[in-house]
Amino acid sequence: MLMNYNIYRLKLLEVVRYLTEYTALALFISYLFYDSLKMAVLLLPGLAFYIDGRRKDLLLARKKELAKQFKDMIQAVATGMNAGYSVENSFREAYGDMVKLNGEDSLICREMKGFLREMEAGLSIEKVLLDFSLRSGVEEVKDFAEIFAIAKRSGGNFSEMIGRTVGIMQEKDETEREIEVMLSGKRYEQKIMGVIPLFIILYLKLGSGGFIYALYHNPAGTGVMSACLLVYFVSWLLARKIAFIEV
Template identity: 35%
Template sequence: MPNSRQPVSSYERYRLSPSEYLKLLLRAVLAAALFSFVFYRSLFCFLLLLPLALLYPLTRRNALIAARKRKLLLAFREALSLLAASLSAGYSLENALRESLCELEVLYGPASLIVREFTYLLRQLEMNIPPEQAVDDFARRSGLDDIKTFAGVLRIARKSGGDLPGIMRRTSEVIGDRIQIKEEILTLTAARRFEQRVMNVIPLFMILYVDFSSPGFFRVMYETFMGRIVMTLCLATYLFALYLSQRIASVSLWESS
């Protein structure tokens, strides 16, 4: 396991912890058992789906990467506001980073992503690495456009010798507004995404309800060759509908940032 005080080497990659893998694996096994029962009533089909269940946790990496990026960006918005306030109070950039780090440890805890990144930034400054170079490294590893924008502004401000506190304050406002718009979009679409999850499970419950309320109603679908073909087509259609609904309901703000 990586050191909780070390920064993430790249936010474009995600290493599943054993607990995360087991949690996702359990979810996949339960889904395989449900699909096998609803569509085939076959233990053999369940065993065939098990290898896919083992691979399912690996397919969730992109979602986990997007969630981690979102968490980092929301914390970065607060960090940038604290940094701008410290600079406006007359602190140097290094002291402003140090003051911001103390506040961030209180807000997010010492093991949080943003605290680890700011700790690493200060460590680089203590090794006489230019601040703009250290922030560029953070922006490159994060893969987030808003952090890259901040790195570019800081680099230009340092080279031009302009009003760094004023520039950082304005940059903080602009980046904060952009992040706020993304959050508002996610909030507005939250109800639709919840409805999509509910609609995804309704077909399964309908089949189970009819089967339990009218025993033998679907027997021909499980005991004949043509019935199994029809159920296979239904399963394929259902899986395609799941994929399509996720594509429609998803907002890829954090994956593309």
């Protein structure tokens, strides 16, 4: 069955894992901000958003892995064409290289198995690639499939076209890696800064409970802590959106 990379369905173990994570987080926050585990019930509506956020993270990670493996495949195809193979045979040769590089059960190898089956059934390689580009949702795949189809129709030089595409991909990879290095430090800082306020409250509760006891078990204190929790959550979302900008 062909995979649609724009959709990610969580496995049962993943659902259980994220449910456990959120429950523990809700209990911890309830204890810190309200000194009561029962208040965690009020945080239950956030469970759906938490699990959906994790699902989107996994979806993005899978697309990034597919894009990386696709670039490896194109480089292998370019090597085959430079060695004198036809386009179709270059893809067949590239499959063996991808098995060695990524494993037979990798995303790209599973896709290439489908490529080869469809080619043997009489479908053109450009149609196969265009279908893959729609399912992948990966910009590099879409660009390559469109360029490949245009070159096929116009009778262009495939070897030169693929070689040029590989060069562009490599340049883009280098740029993305440089940006990723710069952002990785900021992301680490964001994670540290995100937990510091929680540990400050925990320290005060455990070490100097008298300082913040007035904020618990009364309407005024509950309102203040709820406002603090809201400000903290909004600040965390904004910081994460800035630090985790997609490259």
